[in-house]
Amino acid sequence: MERESMEFDVVIVGAGPSGLSAAIRLMQQAKAANTELTVCVVEKGSEVGAHILSGAVFETKALNELLPDWQELGAPLGTAVSHDDIYFLQSDTQARKIPHLLVPKTMHNSGNYIVSMGNICRWLASQAENLGVEIFPGFSAASLIIEDNVVKGIVTGDMGLDKHGQQKNSFTPGMELRAKYTLFAEGCRGHLGKELINHYQLDAGKSPQHYAIGFKEIWDIDPNKHQPGLVLHSAGWPLQSDTSGGGYLYHAENNQVVVGLIIDLNYSNPYLSPFDEFQRYKHHPVISQYLTGGKRVCYGARAIAKGGLNSLPKMSFPGGLLIGCDAGTLNFAKIKGNHTAMKSGMLAAEAVFAKLAADQQGGSDLTSFQSLFEQSWLYDELYCSRNFGPAMHKFGSLLGGAFNTLDQNVFGGKLPFTLKDNTLDHASLKLAADSVQLQYAKPDNVLSFDKLTSVFLSNTNHEEEQPCHLQLLDASIPIAVNFAKYAEPAQRYCPAGVYEVVGIETNEPRLQINAQNCVHCKTCDIKDPSQNIRWVTPEGAGGPNYPNM
Template identity: 50%
Template structure:
């Protein structure tokens, strides 16, 4: 095939992803120099369409970026009024008191928010400052310069046939070139993954660890609604099968965010994270809250959980990784949006300083140092041992020893040093023959729902004639390896029912229903053979989250 000719546009800084990190970088660049040319490219149909987060927002990042956010109408309208922690058993619960918890676990001064709506508001602020924002523009390729540096991206390629050849209405997309390119794609972004591998940015860090977060928005009986209430649970139904827990956040308008996180380092390949979430809602405490209400939205996404010791080098020749592309979630706090904003602000400041001196296309070394030694590093370093303790010693050890370690870190030291994570989540998957199958109750259609019904509440849509954006490195592996050895775990770990095995015996085939994909990236992370590569579909496709 002849080489594709593309038009190009040049900017000072090209930003991939209109999430909290990318938008913070754009706003900060314009604050520093209104004449800088800054563009933000977003694969969702609109800003916020692909944003899914808990979310209880620590406003520290927003305070640093836009101190007068209240006067400017930022949608932080529900301050946290009370914190509740429970350990669940199948039939009851035990309240964990707040007083023994380290101060960093306190949600006083934080807000229950829709991060989708926060990002929509941030995009308005950025556009008022002159930032160009283009939604529906998936970035499918990196453009490299003569010295091997990243100098831009290819965005807006449309109209390929299912086999990858150009269709009748094919549009080749454009090259958007920048003095620096920022990748704020979120968790396990395809371009970030390429950059990390190419420049070996993770050679001195621990393997990144992940969780799968699933979330529903419920409208509940006003008599049961407690605006500003935050509840977290651990224990049932996961037990010893996997790490994880839940969140229940009461926002305004009688709405509640109900979420469930399963750590992806689980061993039993029979585990079905989505069904664990559905079973959780039948716990008496949760069922009592939700009965008589209705679910109005659903979505899922992976969460970076490796923390401080899993952070790769964040700067590379020609650009920087932002936010979840680096992995800046504080796992015990279940918060990362504040650090995402701070990372975007820091990257902007380092790029601005470089551009001022005539530099471009080089490594912003000071950026990685600031992430690890500045407020983000200090936030993550205090909690760095909670995840490895949970993974290696279980929930109770992480609560007791991890809690003690967080307390000592409050005073600047740790008796544990820095613990390692060991295996990747894919490598942690055990063989099916060594684990018991798990029997899950059938969804009742009132509190619990089947996957495909729930996916319809994510408003997900993909143009069916395009190539599948979920690529198999070896098409034979799902049936020849993953099915006999691991009982075909992709049919369970995907929270959207993308993967299924059809037929029997020698006629068994692996089917990819890419139209269902909610862009969570779990398959790219958890596939035990590391055979699935998640890439972007054409721009605008995927979920259309309203106020996740």
């Protein structure tokens, strides 16, 4: 197929915090050096911010470096953190507030802001465009251009294919976006990032990446209950002792709160439903006291890369870099990845600009990035938090929390040893026959809801007649293996009702994939015990359309 081609100095895949920060820093350097630079950002969401989902308590460290005058420029950071509360939920009714002295200092949020990262990315995009960056929303990066083992750019997705891959009357072939260097900033479990890691063996010698699924809802609440700037975190219930994670509720602006639950994807019971655990969570009195009488206005879910430094792959390869959560730069000890993603993008921009200044040809392995990274505060943060996740996985929430408080508050994250967790998340499931079947109450449609009602609030939409972007490598495995051994956990770990086993009544079970529901969380690509599901990009602009997540 002949495709149109456009050439740039740098192509960036993903208009999230890392990609946009890289674009801005590239153009800042070009302006300072009085040189021309062409930078393109391609974004699969219908607009910048449409696919951004984050808690989010935002630390301004990277933003202060990138745009020191961000307040004058109108950055949407309006709600400063006023107070931190951390609870251990002992049961569905009981809770104990944890004294601040017993909380890891990394979880203190003085000086941070409660924000919508979607809105911050929209604002960052406007700053990038003011500097001359070209941003193309609604175009998915579908495949890599690799020539002579060098990444030369990406190909955007074809538009107008039917479900069998045949061309419709509306067919438009994707374009080649070629570049001297390509930066991959797709977010957690980026499908091109995954290909690059495998192709160049970037994770050789590293612990496997670990993941969680994070839920988020926005609620309008009673103004009398609203406490702007209050940050609440919790551990314990509803999660069992062998399932790590925690919840949060943040009081944002405009009488709104954001509430969510994070569940590590190394859980072992195939009957566990992360979505239903989140619905249970909202009924705890510590949480329901704020939500009762309110109205849920938005819902979403997203996987989180939380392996940290131990799982961080080599980020450079011939012709490009992995940055942000595509590489896994989140600092889970802080439950924050936005400032670290931004810093990784800024470091990438500095490595690329320096290389282009020395050699206009491009295509080199940007090994200088590793030195920049190791000399930065980003490396220091990740090094000091390297034991946080493994401790929670090995020792559980209580003992793991105690270990991390000692590690962070007494030793500053510099204990003379490193804990490792080398068990793959998808390999942690027990057989269904050896597991307790969990029963979940029906939603009350006041605090708890079903999946389809929730997906409606995510504004998710896909062109109906297109190839399924959730590919089964072997169509027989969901029933022959996953259903037989694990009661097909895809029915439960998916937060959007994409996967259903139908035909059980007639003894002809089969897996039905409702791809239109997909909120692009990537959990199926991560947690499938047979690693049989491959998530690829659907047509550009498909997926959720989050207004201010």
